[in-house]
Amino acid sequence: MSVDNPAKHDQTLKRPWLSPLNQRRLQNFKANRRGFWSLWIFLILFVLSLFAEFIANDRPIIVSFKGEIYTPIWNAYPEETFLEDGFLPEADYRFPEIQEAFETHGWAIWPPIRYSFQTVNNEVPEPVPTKPSWLYDKETRCSQYPLGAEDPGCVLGNWNWFGTDDQGRDVLARSIYGFRISVLFGLILTAASAVIGVSAGAVQGYFGGLLDLLFQRFIEIWSAMPVLYLLLIIAAVLAPGFWTLLGILLLFSWVGFVSVVRAEFLRARNFEYVNAARALGVNNRTIMIRHLLPNAMVATLTFLPFILNGSITTLTSLDFLGFGLPPGSPSLGELLKQGQNNLQAPWLGFAGFFVVSLMLSLLIFIGEATRDAFDPRKAFG
Amino acid sequence: MIGMSEPLLDIDELSVAFTQGDVTSTAVDRISFDIKKGETVALVGESGSGKSVSALSILKLLPYPAASHPSGKIKFMGKDMLSLSGDELRKVRGNDVTMIFQEPMTSLNPLHTIEKQITEVLSLHKGMSGTAARNRVIELLQQVGIRDPEKRLGAFPHQMSGGQRQRVMIAMALANEPRLLIADEPTTALDVTVQAQILELLAKLQKEKGLSMLFITHDLGIVRRISDRCCVMQKGKIVEQGKTEDIFAAPEHAYTKHLLSAEPKGKPTPTDGDAPTILEAQDMKVWFPIKKGLLRKTVDHVKAVDGISLKLRQGQTLGIVGESGSGKTTLGLALTRLISSQGSISFVGKDIHDYSFKRMRGLRDQMQVVFQDPYGSLSPRMSVSEIVGEGLSIHRSDLTQSERDELVVHALAETGLDPETRHRYPHEFSGGQRQRIAIARAIVLEPKFIMLDEPTSALDMSVQAQVVDLLRDLQQKRGLAYMFISHDLKVVRALANEVIVMRNGTVVEQGSSDAIFETPETDYTKALMAAAFDIRTTKSELVEP
Numbered sequence: 001m002s003v004d005n006p007a008k009h010d011q012t013l014k015r016p017w018l019s020p021l022n023q024r025r026l027q028n029f030k031a032n033r034r035g036f037w038s039l040w041i042f043l044i045l046f047v048l049s050l051f052a053e054f055i056a057n058d059r060p061i062i063v064s065f066k067g068e069i070y071t072p073i074w075n076a077y078p079e080e081t082f083l084e085d086g087f088l089p090e091a092d093y094r095f096p097e098i099q100e101a102f103e104t105h106g107w108a109i110w111p112p113i114r115y116s117f118q119t120v121n122n123e124v125p126e127p128v129p130t131k132p133s134w135l136y137d138k139e140t141r142c143s144q145y146p147l148g149a150e151d152p153g154c155v156l157g158n159w160n161w162f163g164t165d166d167q168g169r170d171v172l173a174r175s176i177y178g179f180r181i182s183v184l185f186g187l188i189l190t191a192a193s194a195v196i197g198v199s200a201g202a203v204q205g206y207f208g209g210l211l212d213l214l215f216q217r218f219i220e221i222w223s224a225m226p227v228l229y230l231l232l233i234i235a236a237v238l239a240p241g242f243w244t245l246l247g248i249l250l251l252f253s254w255v256g257f258v259s260v261v262r263a264e265f266l267r268a269r270n271f272e273y274v275n276a277a278r279a280l281g282v283n284n285r286t287i288m289i290r291h292l293l294p295n296a297m298v299a300t301l302t303f304l305p306f307i308l309n310g311s312i313t314t315l316t317s318l319d320f321l322g323f324g325l326p327p328g329s330p331s332l333g334e335l336l337k338q339g340q341n342n343l344q345a346p347w348l349g350f351a352g353f354f355v356v357s358l359m360l361s362l363l364i365f366i367g368e369a370t371r372d373a374f375d376p377r378k379a380f381g
Numbered sequence: 382m383i384g385m386s387e388p389l390l391d392i393d394e395l396s397v398a399f400t401q402g403d404v405t406s407t408a409v410d411r412i413s414f415d416i417k418k419g420e421t422v423a424l425v426g427e428s429g430s431g432k433s434v435s436a437l438s439i440l441k442l443l444p445y446p447a448a449s450h451p452s453g454k455i456k457f458m459g460k461d462m463l464s465l466s467g468d469e470l471r472k473v474r475g476n477d478v479t480m481i482f483q484e485p486m487t488s489l490n491p492l493h494t495i496e497k498q499i500t501e502v503l504s505l506h507k508g509m510s511g512t513a514a515r516n517r518v519i520e521l522l523q524q525v526g527i528r529d530p531e532k533r534l535g536a537f538p539h540q541m542s543g544g545q546r547q548r549v550m551i552a553m554a555l556a557n558e559p560r561l562l563i564a565d566e567p568t569t570a571l572d573v574t575v576q577a578q579i580l581e582l583l584a585k586l587q588k589e590k591g592l593s594m595l596f597i598t599h600d601l602g603i604v605r606r607i608s609d610r611c612c613v614m615q616k617g618k619i620v621e622q623g624k625t626e627d628i629f630a631a632p633e634h635a636y637t638k639h640l641l642s643a644e645p646k647g648k649p650t651p652t653d654g655d656a657p658t659i660l661e662a663q664d665m666k667v668w669f670p671i672k673k674g675l676l677r678k679t680v681d682h683v684k685a686v687d688g689i690s691l692k693l694r695q696g697q698t699l700g701i702v703g704e705s706g707s708g709k710t711t712l713g714l715a716l717t718r719l720i721s722s723q724g725s726i727s728f729v730g731k732d733i734h735d736y737s738f739k740r741m742r743g744l745r746d747q748m749q750v751v752f753q754d755p756y757g758s759l760s761p762r763m764s765v766s767e768i769v770g771e772g773l774s775i776h777r778s779d780l781t782q783s784e785r786d787e788l789v790v791h792a793l794a795e796t797g798l799d800p801e802t803r804h805r806y807p808h809e810f811s812g813g814q815r816q817r818i819a820i821a822r823a824i825v826l827e828p829k830f831i832m833l834d835e836p837t838s839a840l841d842m843s844v845q846a847q848v849v850d851l852l853r854d855l856q857q858k859r860g861l862a863y864m865f866i867s868h869d870l871k872v873v874r875a876l877a878n879e880v881i882v883m884r885n886g887t888v889v890e891q892g893s894s895d896a897i898f899e900t901p902e903t904d905y906t907k908a909l910m911a912a913a914f915d916i917r918t919t920k921s922e923l924v925e926p
Contacts, residue, residue: 276758278719280822281746281772294762
């Protein structure tokens with residue numbers, strides 16, 4: 001045995017970056033084709049939606065005007081930068097005269113959709129809500145532009161692919177921003193609940209005894225609170241916003257993790273390798289993190305996608321009821337509400353339904369694949 | 382009818398294969414043996430050799446279709462068992478052929494009384510019920526040596542001891558007067574004294590009823606004691622079979638020789654009576670309160686350890702023996718301050734009995750523990766080098782990564798493992814190798830004292846011997862003090878200088894190893910020795926465990 005030359009085996013034997021168990025889990029995850037593809041589709045959609053400002057915006061990405069480069073997407077420029085008689089503190093780039101000025105003194109690169117989530121389309125051919133642009137012929141579509149079908153403003157970028165809502169805002173733009181805010185809300189809420197819930201469950205399960213007893217009684221009382229009514233009351237007192245809602249929902253959503261993690265810790269704290277670690281003199285915190293948490297992670301990770309979906313659904317339903325995000329925010333719940341109020345404009349409901357169901361289905365499929373991946377019967381088989 | 386010469390059970394070229402996914406593995410490879418009427422045949426081999434699988438396939442109890450028989454025939458009373466239909470098989474199971482399993486706790490239904498469970502067997506095959514069935518149950522319980530069977534009819538499994546439960550299992554197996562009894566490690570989960578009783582009972586019943594018996598075990602002592610013929614299995618094959626006396630007298634196959642020479646041997650390291658004291662305990666007590674009533678008042682105590690004093694010197698081994706529930710492990714945990722106790726403990730001159738867990742941390746590197754189950758005591762999510770190095774990162778935080786790695790490599794090499802394998806995970810190692818990893822984890826810290834809690838019980842016999850040799854080597858090299866807890870007297874005899882015999886939390890006998898093994902004084906120790914070394918019961922013992 002080449003004990004005296006440890007450097008040698010370091011070269012020959014590199015530790016794999018994933019333990020064999022995790023490699024098998026990855027294999028299991030990939031074996032679930034539907035979940036695997038869902039993950040990719042979801043990731044692509046989510047990453048794209050993170051750059052929503054570059055996809056759907058009412059200002060150009062980059063402008064070259066009289067030899068100078070402007071980036072309206074990041075900076076606000078007063079209207080007089082581009083128009084001599086401009087007076088607005090910030091230019092409205094959809095204004096035909098500004099667009100003409102760009103045409104004559106330089107160029108502008110627009111996002112593919114020239115509406116942000118709150119941009120009102122003033123050139124709609126019919127009273128709002130209007131149908132998706134592709135349902136009109138060119139004449140009608142451009143009828144409200146000054147030059148009709150010949151107008152340079154009547155281009156593909158100004159189409160309302162999903163139509164407009166009852167305030168003349170582009171539904172597609174609102175859907176993209178709505179998707180982003182929903183997913184972000186869900187992710188942050190889930191991550192925060194997981195951190196709180198897992199820590200609480202870990203402490204309870206590991207130390208047990210009186211601490212566990214008191215904490216469990218507290219959780220029983222806490223989770224018996226009528227969450228919806230509380231939300232309504234709090235929403236009446238505090239101005240509801242993204243972070244306020246997140247905070248309020250977080251008060252109750254962490255409880256879900258506690259029971260799972262606590263049970264795992266209770267079970268595993270008497271494992272022999274935990275005793276062995278104690279006998280080595282490892283401190284409690286390290287034992288909890290290094291030896292026990294990985295056990296609980298399987299249950300937690302399996303649980304996670306479903307909590308994520310639950311969070312998104314809660315936000316959407318609060319928006320639908322009108323207790324969610326402040327008015328004007330791009331919210332899918334509000335879109336569904338509009339669909340309900342405007343049955344003559346089915347594209348509103350369809351768009352809302354389509355985005356919500358796509359998002360939730362993708363997440364559930366990913367969740368199923370995760371559950372398969374961590375299934376001990378498959379992972380250890 | 383079957384004549385005396387014709388075998389009752391004839392297994393010819395039997396193979397068993399398991400298919401999982403695309404992988405097919407052969408668990409049993411073309412084995413042939415037969416059992417004649419009134420004969421006991423033992424299948425012996427180490428874990429994973431395919432003994433249980435062979436036995437289960439006789440009654441087709443394997444998980445089909447994952448399991449399959451690529452070749453072979455099983456003829457029982459002239460019928461080919463493998464081609465029987467489900468209904469025909471059910472007539473044989475529990476009637477002509479019955480089984481006893483290893484774990485009597487889980488093979489009995491905890492929700493039913495023993496009367497109900499035995500009656501079920503009777504009504505299923507014999508259509509017996511009412512008084513007739515009840516009388517038969519009482520008769521059976523009497524036969525298997527349960528006292529006052531009338532009173533025990535309403536008992537649930539949890540109200541009986543392990544030995545009694547195994548007796549009930551035997552009663553169930555005998556209920557329909559089977560021709561063949563398959564006993565799959567029926568005494569492995571039992572204490573030695575109870576094991577001796579159960580084996581005696583089985584031998585007696587077999588003689589009285591002219592039963593044939595297929596006895597599966599890993600314990601060669603039992604084979605010699607109970608069987609007429611035996612088949613030695615290794616890796617799914619029968620490597621040697623023949624008359625038990627012949628095989629024990631003149632084993633032919635290398636593996637059989639290996640098995641027979643595998644018993645832990647050797648003498649404990651001689652000790653110096655003036656060596657410095659490592660551990661000393663006075664009047665140790667671990668009492669668990671029994672609380673009752675609304676106010677949870679303590680009404681009594683379970684005295685797991687009750688007033689034990691001991692002294693351990695450097696380079697010495699103290700063996701703690703006793704049956705399950707005698708408080709051996711509790712004593713060990715209390716001495717290493719992993720559970721709280723009363724009484725004084727001094728370790729390397731420091732009074733540690735009132736140290737807090739935090740304060741103990743500073744001493745943990747000098748006091749190490751090796752646990753019984755090498756499968757449970759290594760975290761499956763850490764690589765071997767992480768497991769062995771974990772203690773170093775706490776107690777030797779001055780070391781650099783590569784210095785630590787070097788110590789891990791040395792420790793692994795010293796315990797006979799290839800240090801190249803240190804980046805693998807525990808599941809890739811066998812039981813014996815895992816126990817070596819656990820020992821490496823203990824010695825890497827260079828402790829003065831190691832508490833070994835049944836370190837060999839979960840291992841195969843030949844591996845046990847290797848681990849014992851390793852422990853003895855390490856002790857000589859490093860002057861370690863061991864506290865060796867075991868129910869296995871053979872292992873203790875090979876290692877211990879001093880022995881404490883425990884029963885119900887108290888010391889039955891305490892003294893030098895030679896004195897206790899050669900001239901035991903108390904009846905209990907004598908019974909224990911007889912059961913362990915000769916697998917016989919002594920007169921002093923009661924009929925019932």
